[in-house]
Amino acid sequence: MSALTFDRLGKAYGETDVVKDVSLTIGEGEFVSLLGPSGCGKTTILRMVAGLVEPSRGRILIGNDDVTSLPPNKRGLGLVFQSYALFPHLTVFENVAFGLRRRKVSGAELDKRVKEALAMVRLAAFGERYPRQLSGGQQQRVAIARALAPHPRVLLFDEPLSNLDAQLRDEMQIELKRLQRGLGITTLFVTHDQGEALSMSDRVGVMAKGVMQQFATPEDIYHRPATGFVASFIGKPNRLSGMIASRDGAGGTVKLGNSLVLPAAKLDQPAGARVDIVIRQEAIGLAAGEAGQGALPGTVALRSFSGARVQYVVKLADDVELVAEAPSSGPDAALPVGSPVALRLDPAAVFAMTPEGERA
Amino acid sequence: MMKTRTGLMLIAPLALVLAGFFLVPVLMLLPTSFGEYLPGSGMTPGVWTLENYTRIVTDDYYLEVIWRTLGLGLFVTLACLVLGYPLAYLIARGPQSWRVPLILLVVFPMMLNLVVRSFGWIALLTNRGLVNNLLIDLGLISTPLKLMFNLTGLMIGLTHIYLPFMVLMLVAAIQNVPRDVESAAATLGSSRIHVFTSVTLPLSAPGILAGSILVFVLTISALVTPRMLGGPTYKVMATVIYDEYMQLLDWPSGSALSFTLTFMAIAVIWLSSRLTKRWAGMA
Numbered sequence: 051m052s053a054l055t056f057d058r059l060g061k062a063y064g065e066t067d068v069v070k071d072v073s074l075t076i077g078e079g080e081f082v083s084l085l086g087p088s089g090c091g092k093t094t095i096l097r098m099v100a101g102l103v104e105p106s107r108g109r110i111l112i113g114n115d116d117v118t119s120l121p122p123n124k125r126g127l128g129l130v131f132q133s134y135a136l137f138p139h140l141t142v143f144e145n146v147a148f149g150l151r152r153r154k155v156s157g158a159e160l161d162k163r164v165k166e167a168l169a170m171v172r173l174a175a176f177g178e179r180y181p182r183q184l185s186g187g188q189q190q191r192v193a194i195a196r197a198l199a200p201h202p203r204v205l206l207f208d209e210p211l212s213n214l215d216a217q218l219r220d221e222m223q224i225e226l227k228r229l230q231r232g233l234g235i236t237t238l239f240v241t242h243d244q245g246e247a248l249s250m251s252d253r254v255g256v257m258a259k260g261v262m263q264q265f266a267t268p269e270d271i272y273h274r275p276a277t278g279f280v281a282s283f284i285g286k287p288n289r290l291s292g293m294i295a296s297r298d299g300a301g302g303t304v305k306l307g308n309s310l311v312l313p314a315a316k317l318d319q320p321a322g323a324r325v326d327i328v329i330r331q332e333a334i335g336l337a338a339g340e341a342g343q344g345a346l347p348g349t350v351a352l353r354s355f356s357g358a359r360v361q362y363v364v365k366l367a368d369d370v371e372l373v374a375e376a377p378s379s380g381p382d383a384a385l386p387v388g389s390p391v392a393l394r395l396d397p398a399a400v401f402a403m404t405p406e407g408e409r410a
Numbered sequence: 411m412m413k414t415r416t417g418l419m420l421i422a423p424l425a426l427v428l429a430g431f432f433l434v435p436v437l438m439l440l441p442t443s444f445g446e447y448l449p450g451s452g453m454t455p456g457v458w459t460l461e462n463y464t465r466i467v468t469d470d471y472y473l474e475v476i477w478r479t480l481g482l483g484l485f486v487t488l489a490c491l492v493l494g495y496p497l498a499y500l501i502a503r504g505p506q507s508w509r510v511p512l513i514l515l516v517v518f519p520m521m522l523n524l525v526v527r528s529f530g531w532i533a534l535l536t537n538r539g540l541v542n543n544l545l546i547d548l549g550l551i552s553t554p555l556k557l558m559f560n561l562t563g564l565m566i567g568l569t570h571i572y573l574p575f576m577v578l579m580l581v582a583a584i585q586n587v588p589r590d591v592e593s594a595a596a597t598l599g600s601s602r603i604h605v606f607t608s609v610t611l612p613l614s615a616p617g618i619l620a621g622s623i624l625v626f627v628l629t630i631s632a633l634v635t636p637r638m639l640g641g642p643t644y645k646v647m648a649t650v651i652y653d654e655y656m657q658l659l660d661w662p663s664g665s666a667l668s669f670t671l672t673f674m675a676i677a678v679i680w681l682s683s684r685l686t687k688r689w690a691g692m693a
Contacts, residue, residue, distance in 0.1 A: 102593050122596040129597040135590035139612045148608075152599030193594075200598065 053078045053113060053236035054099070054204050060107035061094050061260075068094050070260040071108065076253075079234040081227070083247035086257035087283070092240045095257075096208050099238060100129050112203055123152070128197030132209040134189045136181040142168070142192050143177035149200035167199035168192075170229060187218045194226070198233070205230070207239040211246060223250055244284050248272065256280045278318070278328055278403020286331040288372050294402060297321045304402055307368030310346075314400040325402040333399030334374040336362060338382050341392035348372075348393055350385050360384075364391055443665035453662060462666035472650075472667075479647040480674070482564055483630040487622045489569040490576035494621070498580030499610075516577050524571065528638040531567045532558065535639070559641040567639045568629050575628065576621040583617015584610065616686050623682045627675045647671050 054076040061069040069091040076082045084092035097103040099110055101122035109118045117125050128149075137145050146164045155163060168174050171191035181189055190210060197205060210226075211219045227250045230237050241247050247254045248268040255265040256279075264276035275281040282289055294317060295305040301315045304327050312327075319325055341347035351371060352363035359375045360383050366372060374393060376382040385391065446457045466472045501512045519527065534540045535557040542554040557563055587610050595605045633648040640649060647667060654664030 100593070100597050102596070121601075122593070123599045123601055125597070126599075127597055129594065131590045131594060133588065133590045135588060135594040137591060137595070137609065148595065148600075149598035152604070196594075196598070 052076065052111075053080065054238065055111040056095070056108065057111065058108040059095065059098065059105055059110060061091070061098060061103065062106045068260050069098070069105075072257075072260075072262045073108075074255060074262065074265050076236060076238065079236055081230055081237045081239065081250060081252045083239045083241055083251040083254045084257055085241055085244060085247040085254050085283075088242060089259075090257040091260040092242075092255075092257050093208055096129075096206055096238060096240045099204070100127055100206055101125050126200075126202055127204050127206055128200065128202035129206045130190070130193050130197050130208065130210045132212055134181070134186075134193045134213075136189055136192055136196070138181055140180075141177065142173065142179050142181065142184070145181065145192055146177075146196045146199050149196065153200055155200075163199055167195040170198065171195045171225075187214055187222065190214065190222065194229070198229075198235075203236070205235050205237045207237065207241075209241055210239075212241070212243070219246075226250065248284075256283060258283070273398075275401065278326070278401045281330075281401035282326070282328040282403055285333075286373070286375075288327075288329045288331060288334075290327050290329075290370065290372075291405065292325060292327045292402075294319050294321050294323045294325055301397065304400065306366075307370045310367050310370055312395055312400055313397040314402060315397040317402050319402055319404065323402075324405060326405045328401040328403060329372065329395065330399050331361070331373045331375050333396050334372065335394035335396075336364070336374040336376050336382055337392050337394075338385055338389065339392060340390055345392040345394050348391050350387050350389050350391055353385065353387060362391070364393060366393070439665045439668065442661050443669055445662040447660045447662045449660075452659070462662050463670070465663070466666060466670055475645050475647055475650050476670070476674075478561070478645075479630050479671075482561065482568070482646060483626045485561070485565050486568045486572060486629040487576075487626045489565060490573050490625045491618065491622060493569070494573055494576040494580055495618075498577050498584055501577070501581045502584035513578075513581070516574050519570070520574050524634050525638070527571060528567060528635045531563070531570070531639060535563055535566065558639055559644045561644075563639040564636055564644070564646070567635045568632060571632075571635060572625045572628050576625050579617050579621030579624060580614065583614040583620070586617070587613040619682050619686045623679055626678055630675065631671060 052075045056072050056074050058071045058073050059069060060067065060071050068089075072091075072095060074082075084095060086092050094103055098105045101117070101120060101124075105118060109116055111117065112125065112127075137148065140148070143164055146167050147160055150160050150163055164177070165174060168177060171194050173188060173191055173195065176184065176188065176192075181192065184192065190213075193210070207226075211222050214222060223246060230250075239247070239250065248271070251268055253266060254268055254271050256263045256271060258279045264271060264280050266274075266276070271280060272284055275284060281287065290306055292304050292306040295303040295311050297317060297320065300317070301313065302317050302321065303311050304314050304317070304325065305311050306327060312329075337345075346366055348364040348366045350362050351365045354361045355378060358378055360378045362374050362376065362385065364372050364374055372393065374391075382391075442453070443462055444458045444460065445453045446459050446461070447453055466476070497512070497516070501509055501516075504512075532539070536542070537554040537556075537558075539557070541557060542551075545551045546554065557566070591613070592605050592609050595609045596602075600608060630646075631648055632646075633652060636644075636646045636649050637652070640646065645653075648671070651664050651667045651671065654660045654667060658664075
């Protein structure tokens, strides 16, 4: 059973299409993320679902009800904002009670449900405080409790974790996911952080320039990106300009610089097309020493340590530079600058995309 | 964080000018207000009295003027608030392209001289003024309405003059209410009216108070408009003070009234800032 459906949903501001005919169906209890760079239309979609932005085209269904033209207060959704958007003049208790009071819940029932919601976000003792007396993480948990308390049909998140520092963000990711699984509540989560989207979601929709590029499980998004954009947006990509050298079935070869030719398993552009080549850092095998059969020879140009991994900038033929990684505890963790290395590339990890600024 | 010394140096020029040309002269009036005035011979040197003050709180005429001034301040403030809030809301939340023209329209009257504006109101409001003539010609009334030399006239004139101050304060306050917080209330089930009464209005309360204090204090101390629209008989504190000084030459009594007015203004500011703190503490 579908909990939330977009039917050719579109939004234009004047001549500019910010969301172009997005259709998708989200199942009951599913956790779906919309992922994309800023300005890709993901927040506009969320605000259209909430009723805060009016769609130019298409329909939005919650369950089987067409809510496209309903005002936000009639949609029965919970929305958590990036800015928390707590009521600064009300206590934490009253913030959480706000939605319940609008649904005519009162007395002991109100008290019970507010306390339930606050307990869920582990803030049971904070009811009498005002929002300004809480830390950012606590304020965001109040915002989540406030959205959950009226038992909404769908929970919406608008980049809820981006104002939190890195460690707290990781904690909140786990806490949020546990909460969502426990309640089985259908969730639409908007973010520009691929880590957040991949780790929390059942399915991820990757968007660019108002177009849904791919809507699939995190595994598919990562391992089988549908477009060059998805490949370049997910993971840690090397992005170099080049061209399609030859086509052979679904794949072919791409050319970097004057002579460097790499096989690619899946290509969309015809031979001869100018493209941006995308190669994931983490998909490049790196070994010290001279290159053997099927490997690319290069030299270390720069080394940078980032904890669990070490990144190397490797200079190949024709001054083409690629970033490759090695585990920081392995044998290849401390190669000096100038030392020879061999790179192995999986053809399935080489993608091509139409360069920025040209028609996709 | 700025150092205290830097801060002091930044306010020093203004502080010196105010101390030399405002505070000292005002304080020089303080002894005068306890002096004794004899008609025809002026102040008696070396004689001190509280009579100037006791007269203000016992004399029926002075009491009437004080209550009238306070009432006028209250009514003008309320009128500015009621007329100004919808306009300020439109400027703050309406179409972007309306904002600059509307603000210009709000500010425009302030570019005209106060005397000219008050004369304009005289031309409109006198017994044979535009308003009364129009109403009589339309057959709506048979005798002219009394629109001048009374509370009505002063309220109309002063509301018009101080409305821009109120609107500008309210625009700033309403713009400071986060849109997300209003949207949050809407998604939680609030109708547009409930969003306004439960979020926008309380969160713009500090601006409402600030604008109200400003208009109230300006109104109770206004001189030119009350003199012109109030005429020789309908007096407020500022016009009475003017008469005591300039026409009766009773400086002690004028000084005492001045300090009473100042005290009232300070009391209102103090009370309101306490209220603001209580609200802003939550907001």
